[in-house]
Amino acid sequence: MGGVAERFSGRHAVVTGAGSGIGAALSRALVAAGAHVVCADLDLAAAERTAASTTGPGTARAARLDVTDAAAVRTLLETVEPLDLLFNNAGISIGGETQELTLEHWDTIIDVNIRGVVHGVHAAYPRMVARGSGHIVNTASMGGLMAAGLLTSYVMTKHAVVGLSLALRSEAAAHGVGVTAVCPSAVDTPILDKGAVGRFHGRDYFLKGQGVRHPLDPAVLADQVLEAVADDRPLLVTPRTARIAWRIGRLSPRFVAWSSVRFVAKQRRLQARRAARSA
Numbered sequence: 001m002g003g004v005a006e007r008f009s010g011r012h013a014v015v016t017g018a019g020s021g022i023g024a025a026l027s028r029a030l031v032a033a034g035a036h037v038v039c040a041d042l043d044l045a046a047a048e049r050t051a052a053s054t055t056g057p058g059t060a061r062a063a064r065l066d067v068t069d070a071a072a073v074r075t076l077l078e079t080v081e082p083l084d085l086l087f088n089n090a091g092i093s094i095g096g097e098t099q100e101l102t103l104e105h106w107d108t109i110i111d112v113n114i115r116g117v118v119h120g121v122h123a124a125y126p127r128m129v130a131r132g133s134g135h136i137v138n139t140a141s142m143g144g145l146m147a148a149g150l151l152t153s154y155v156m157t158k159h160a161v162v163g164l165s166l167a168l169r170s171e172a173a174a175h176g177v178g179v180t181a182v183c184p185s186a187v188d189t190p191i192l193d194k195g196a197v198g199r200f201h202g203r204d205y206f207l208k209g210q211g212v213r214h215p216l217d218p219a220v221l222a223d224q225v226l227e228a229v230a231d232d233r234p235l236l237v238t239p240r241t242a243r244i245a246w247r248i249g250r251l252s253p254r255f256v257a258w259s260s261v262r263f264v265a266k267q268r269r270l271q272a273r274r275a276a277r278s279a
């Protein structure tokens with residue numbers, strides 16, 4: 001972690017979605033590495049809990065922020081000068097059969113997961129270009145690299161975040177600005193129990209369905225993210241099993257398309273069993 005402390009000590013960072021899960025862990029890891037962090041979240045009390053849970057040498061303060069509000073994102077980022085690091089991490093999940101999604105579901109996930117990131121990039125990137133330094137870290141997902149059914153709207157948004165990150169990175173390099181997309185598979189956070197439509201059950205989906213025995217510890221992921229940023233890596237794909245699946249997917253898209261159909265069928269069987277048990 002020597003390189004990490006060097007890279008983050010005294011830097012100014014904003015983390016969105018900092019009130020819970022990965023954002024809270026990122027905030028703690030950044031403060032521990034010496035950064036000055038604004039922990040921003042829709043839920044101010046949660047952001048305050050995160051800020052209070054950090055331990056130095058850096059510092060943390062909490063702020064209420066709805067990333068779907070472009071003006072609010074700009075106003076908050078303007079309070080941080082210089083803005084060295086922006087973690088566009090806030091996100092929501094919606095899981096279920098696509099025919100059961102309302103247009104409101106689609107609009108909500110696009111607003112938070114795509115527009116939320118765009119608002120951060122739009123407010124931060126020109127300032128970083130002007131200064132000739134900075135790093136934008138976008139929390140995408142393995143769902144941004146591989147297409148898992150029954151999470152279709154979520155997968156769409158995370159593919160957008162990966163595309164935005166990689167394309168922007170190619171522009172940003174000449175300006176001294178870094179961009180990293182973070183693509184974990186299941187991480188042990190409250191999101192696994194949120195956003196279920198119909199019979200969808202997040203923990204069954206990832207744990208029983210995808211065969212993930214232990215979802216990643218957010219603190220472990222946060223340390224990996226800081227290392228990836230310190231190394232200026234374009235993508236962090238984690239854990240190792242996710243990297244293997246991703247490589248197989250690139251070698252054989254037909255195999256992955258075939259196994260995705262089987263995966264969705266398995267999920268539906270799990271859902272039916274759970275429904276029968278609770279009937």
Ligand SMILES: NC(=O)c1ccc[n+]([C@@H]2O[C@H](COP(=O)([O-])OP(=O)(O)OC[C@H]3O[C@@H](n4cnc5c(N)ncnc54)[C@H](O)[C@@H]3O)[C@@H](O)[C@H]2O)c1
Pocket residue numbers: 016017018019020021022023040041042043046065066067068089090091092093112116139140141142183184185186187188189190191192194
């Ligand atoms: N947990 C996983 O398995 C996993 C895997 C891959 C990617 N991700 C991504 O990681 C990111 C963080 O998720 P998490 O697992 O920590 O979830 P989480 O639900 O624990 O935390 C998400 C936080 O975002 C906040 N938030 C939601 N909407 C917001 C908005 N409009 N403005 C500001 N804040 C808002 C919530 O209040 C919450 O504190 C998300 O982008 C998610 O898609 C999670």
